[in-house]
Amino acid sequence: SSETSNRLKACAKDKLSDQMVELFEECQQQDSDLIKKEMCRSQLQRDIQRIYAVARLYLTGSSMNGLGCRSSDADLCLVLKGNKRHDPIQVLSALQRLFRSLSYVERTQLIRAKVPILRFREKGSDLEFDLNVNNTVGIRNTFLLRSYAYADLRIRPMILVIKKWARYSQINDASKGTLSSYTLVLMVLHYLQTLNEPVVPSLQRDYPECFNPFMDIDMVPEGPKHIPPYLSRNQLSLGELLLGFLKYYTDFRWDKQVISVREAKALPKTNFREWRNKYICVEEPFERNNVARAVHEKAKFDAIKAQFAESCRILHERKDLNAILPVRAII
Numbered sequence: 001s002s003e004t005s006n007r008l009k010a011c012a013k014d015k016l017s018d019q020m021v022e023l024f025e026e027c028q029q030q031d032s033d034l035i036k037k038e039m040c041r042s043q044l045q046r047d048i049q050r051i052y053a054v055a056r057l058y059l060t061g062s063s064m065n066g067l068g069c070r071s072s073d074a075d076l077c078l079v080l081k082g083n084k085r086h087d088p089i090q091v092l093s094a095l096q097r098l099f100r101s102l103s104y105v106e107r108t109q110l111i112r113a114k115v116p117i118l119r120f121r122e123k124g125s126d127l128e129f130d131l132n133v134n135n136t137v138g139i140r141n142t143f144l145l146r147s148y149a150y151a152d153l154r155i156r157p158m159i160l161v162i163k164k165w166a167r168y169s170q171i172n173d174a175s176k177g178t179l180s181s182y183t184l185v186l187m188v189l190h191y192l193q194t195l196n197e198p199v200v201p202s203l204q205r206d207y208p209e210c211f212n213p214f215m216d217i218d219m220v221p222e223g224p225k226h227i228p229p230y231l232s233r234n235q236l237s238l239g240e241l242l243l244g245f246l247k248y249y250t251d252f253r254w255d256k257q258v259i260s261v262r263e264a265k266a267l268p269k270t271n272f273r274e275w276r277n278k279y280i281c282v283e284e285p286f287e288r289n290n291v292a293r294a295v296h297e298k299a300k301f302d303a304i305k306a307q308f309a310e311s312c313r314i315l316h317e318r319k320d321l322n323a324i325l326p327v328r329a330i331i
């Protein structure tokens, strides 16, 4: 809103911060983008209920967590309840047949990843969807991230700029062995939680009842409605936080530490199966597995570290966002 915009501009004390606010305002998801996604979701849910009567479809990811761009895809989770264990590939194959008969869907493609997804587009728009089956942790963590996104005014612009920087720097693509957007978001939150004066606390620690991992899935979107805004004593500007973020991860001991947003600290890297032989360890806040497991090649890990170090050096020298992210190239 223009209210948020004015408050952000008022606390931007330097050129770098101004540039970050400007980029955020150009790129952030608009209400009209969300309305389009929501209309498509509800139509899809109606059509899917013709073959799975009790199915429910949830929008997740950056469309819902407050950290979306105009160009972000729409992530969907299909929830099939009941005591029958559904094989996701079978369900997605059935949906693929159904979707081929729907006039508003095109280019469906089944992707057999660890979490299998059906990818498709809405006909005539460039809106892309990724649909999974019963990966309900994605619903829980979407509403956790949403609560973080609105805990402090600086968090949304900070994360959006870092996502754009990582995308531009070619280190934001889990299918190519680099960082997923989700991993990046957790890395930013961890940095903000571990400053001398934290920008945010651990919301799971402070509001356990809002983020109970066993909460009924229908209740999850309602759970975090009761969280008051966090009043941080940290006064750093967006630009100072961005510089600090790059420095923090340039110096980070990847071989010794695990990033935990759940605990708001770096945990020692133990011999636990999920951390063993992994270059980057970022804990999923609800399931304690490693969300950065896609980074499994030494060369990609080195490229990620080099990108942090190089951008850190350049930005400290130039204090101009264009030096690490030519804004013209990405809007």
Ligand code: ATP
Pocket: 060, 061, 062, 063, 065, 067, 068, 069, 072, 073, 075, 137, 138, 139, 141, 142, 180, 181, 182, 183, 284, 290, 291, 292
């Ligand atoms: P973008 O704007 O780039 O699409 P995004 O916030 O939607 O970013 P993705 O990495 O596409 O991020 O992930 C979409 C959602 O899927 C996340 O918000 C999260 O809910 C869920 N998710 C992704 N990866 C994991 C994972 N390893 N474990 C659990 N949930 C995950």
Ligand code: MG
Pocket: 061, 062, 063, 072, 073, 074, 075
């Ligand atoms: Mg997404």
